[in-house]
Amino acid sequence: MLNRGDLTDEEWAVLEPLLPRSDxxxxxxxxxxxxxxxxxHRLSTGCQWRQLPARFGPWQTIHKRHMLWSADGTWERLLQHVQAVADTVGEIDWNINVDSTSIRAHQHAAGAPTDPPPAPPGLKGGPTKISSHARAHTPVPGGGGAADEALGRSRGGLTTKIHLSADGRCRPLSLVLTPGQRADCTQFEAVMDKIRVPRLGAGRPRRLPDSVGADKAYSNSLIRSYLRRRGIRHVIPEKSDSRTARRRRGSDGGRPPGFDKTRYKARNTVERAINKIKQFRAVATRYDKRRYVYLGTVTAAALLIWLRS
Known part of the structure; x- marks a missing residue:
């Protein structure tokens, strides 16, 4: 079971040098x-911010700090640093897998203003810049309302979908949010492009895995062409209708895509990563109105998974 308690001394020693300092x-x-x-504590229990125990200090401070770090990319930088440390010592299995999961949104997650939110205030009320990471998850004026906040409607109500890639040790490598009805295959390239593990020394960040595994939802010619252009081996089963159409065309249909059954069995690692991230109740049910704040919540949960794996 994943430990969801307070930071240990070893975990704090990793994060402390990377956090903003007062001036x-x-x-x-x-x-x-x-x-x-x-x-x-809020990630683990899913409680309201104002119900946080007094031992953590004023709940307003904790809430604003989380909003600020979600907006300026602090959670993302912490996650990338922990990934970089793991990659330096060879602890990342780069045979990755891609999938998505639907998240039920609480009714209080709806109702965010349609105009883009102002940047969360700084420590003394001054504005802060929203990072490109958060900007991609922030609505624009005249947009689609709830859809801009990654809220979709279905029979079950409001839902958000988390698209993610996970390494061979069941840890999230990249995260993308969309409304719950968005098809998995439409976000494959976005998920792959978000993979970015920096080098602690000289060199460009690593962006290409050794191989990619995915289910039939990602079986189409655009995704296979994308992977071939980048020279990435992949294991994606062919859909039955695609197989029938290819055989009907005879030699013009081309060769069947390669499929490694043994490698495909490892696709369960992304399912287990989803299971880990949903152990955090503030992730398993979405309470945040803003897309970029919920993305910060999910990223903070992924950071803890990496720290404690």
Whole structure:
């Protein structure tokens, strides 16, 4: 069972050097470790921010810090650093797998204003820039309302879909949010393009895996062409209708795609990564109105999975 308690001394030693430091303009930050422990408690229990235990400090501080770090990319940078450390010592299995999972959104997650939100205030009320990571998950004026906030409607109500890739050790490598009705195959390239593990020394970030596994939802010519252009081996089963159409064309239909049954069995690693990330109740049910804030919630949960794997 994944440990969802407070940060240990070893985990804090990894994160502390990477966190923002106070300066004369903004004054002192409330203790980062105390605030992160409050965020972890909310991730684990899914409680309302105002119901956080008093030992974590003012709930408003914890809420604003989470919004700020979701907007400026702090959670993403922490996750990438932990991934970079693991890659340096060879602890990442680059035979990755891709899948998605639907998340039920609480009714309070709806109703965000249709105009883009102002940047979360800084420590003393000053604005902060929204990172490109969060900007991609922030609505634009005149957009599609709930769809811009990654909220889709289905028979079960409001849903959000998390598209992710996971390494061979069941840890999320990249995350993309869409409305719940969005097809998996439409987000494959976005998920692959989000893979970015920096080097601790010189060199470009690693973006290409050794191989990719996915189910039939990703079986189409566009995805296979994308993987071939990038020289990535892949194991994606062929749909029965595609197989029938190819055989009907005879020699013009081309050769069947290669399929390694043994490699395909390892696709369960992404299912297990989804199971891990859904152990956090604030992820398993979406309570955040804003897409970029919920993305920060999911990214913070992925960070804990990496720290504690």
């Amino acid at each position: 004369n303009r903004c004054g002192r930050w409330r203790d980062h470790r105390q605030v992160i422990n409050g965020i972890i």
